[in-house]
Amino acid sequence: MSSILVFAESTDGKFKKTSREAVSYAAELGGDVTAVAFGDIEQSELESLGNNGAGKVLHAGDDKLNQGVIQAYASALAQAVEQTGAEIVVFSKSSLGDAVAARLAAKIGAALASNVVSLPDTSNGFVVKRSIYTNKAFVNVDMKEGKKIIAVKKNAVGIKEDGGSATVESFSPDLGDTDFAVKITKTEKAEGDVLLPEADIVVSGGRGLKGPENWDMVEELASELGAATGCSKPVSDMGWRPHHEHVGQTGVKVAPSLYIAIGISGAIQHLAGVNASKVLVAINKDPEAPFFKAADYGIVGDAFEVVPKLIDAVKASND
């Protein structure tokens, strides 16, 4: 059986949902799946990747590997490729995943396809479908070279759970000073429980909300729904909300089950970042707002009246 490697990203000792998607994707490819995990992670968490289809986890637990050390991860993965004889390496698309996958591709001379949304069609070559033009189109590409790196788009594959448990092996890659040339001096984590790029529901506000002081109701709705909060570009440009909440072509691209846009006009650049969502809801006082053309459900009304009512309705349905 062919050997497949997965870069299993974690934050604060927990695997990201997208890492479980990547492991599930690798398992679907059919082969011996080995996940590579870095930093301080507990044994039970490591084993839990077995539930998603990993047979083995190579764990490089050195403290130096806790943070996003791009070069070190790429070097370590290249060694893991060598060690396992893997022909395919699976990533989940993320700011870190992209950076590491690119270096690894150049290092081991592999073909790279990112934003992949399908399993390969191997009837004639090794053809995967990629999302391009910021979700406006797809392209089918044949990955020719022997070794292949696939970065899977978020929410494009389901997480499989079969109750398995992975065997964990400690892994000590040979890393040098150049792998740690970039010194991480400080890390700042956003507040809030739900991270925007991973959220299953997103409540987002635009310039129609008039000012930062009006975000209480956005946050309350988000908290009732267990959602993350997002915003349009002008809102983050004006400093009403932090930059990491900026959704769209030039910001975070989200693909939640549900995206609720409040007081956002629906400019094409905003839609580019959200149109991979399963269901789009628009709340806008202007019936001609372009968002209604893209949305599945719409309410024409004043956000300051509609949102409080919606919060009550969600509360009532949660009870």
Add this chain to the structure above:
Amino acid sequence: MKILVCITHVPDTTSKISFTDNNTKFDSSGVQYIIGPYDDYALARAVELKESNGATVTVLNVGTSETEPTIRKALAIGADDAIRVDAFPENGHFVAEQIAHIAKENNYDLILMGRESIDYNGGAVHGMVGEMLGLPSLSPVMTLDIEGNTAKMAREIEGGKEYVEVDLPFVAGCQEPIAEWKIPNMRGIMTARTKPLNVVEAVDTTEKTELKNYELPPEKGDCKMIDPDNVEELVDLLKNEAKVL
């Protein structure tokens, strides 16, 4: 300091995306081309660094002659000279090989790119070039300051940021708020006409991926409108029809 800024020539963000020739070619009729928005941030920061720290800024594009107006715009914004590698940018790997080749010949102190292209959204060229040159690579970079031989940066991580330090030279993929986009002024546009734009041949690479065909996403259905006085209906539909709550 010598700064290289790599720019893409991409359809304007409002372009309608469609394909011709049995879905094997991008339909460029009526499409306006721009500097990739992320690359535009990188360029703006490079021009600021030129003003504050003293530097020469070279822009590089891998593309056919059609991209020259886009390159001239970068010169008008403040780059000193430009290089065009005369080839169709078939994929990220091909582009990275070209950039690495130029960089090896010119010893830049800083190579700035966008975090990703807005056509193929690969987010890969900076990492590949870094690896090919044996230099550190970082992306997405949100702030960049240079003191002496050291750069201080903030890099976006999911749900937050990370502050890093690294010695020059290195490769960075940029995004906002690293700088504000610059609009060329009249003087810039005039001087851009006479700034050097060198056209060079591409180096050979092995092809690692081959494009088969394009697809468009399925058409969206109509938007179901809900009475603002009956928001309970929305919650009910999200729960029982769309099944997302």
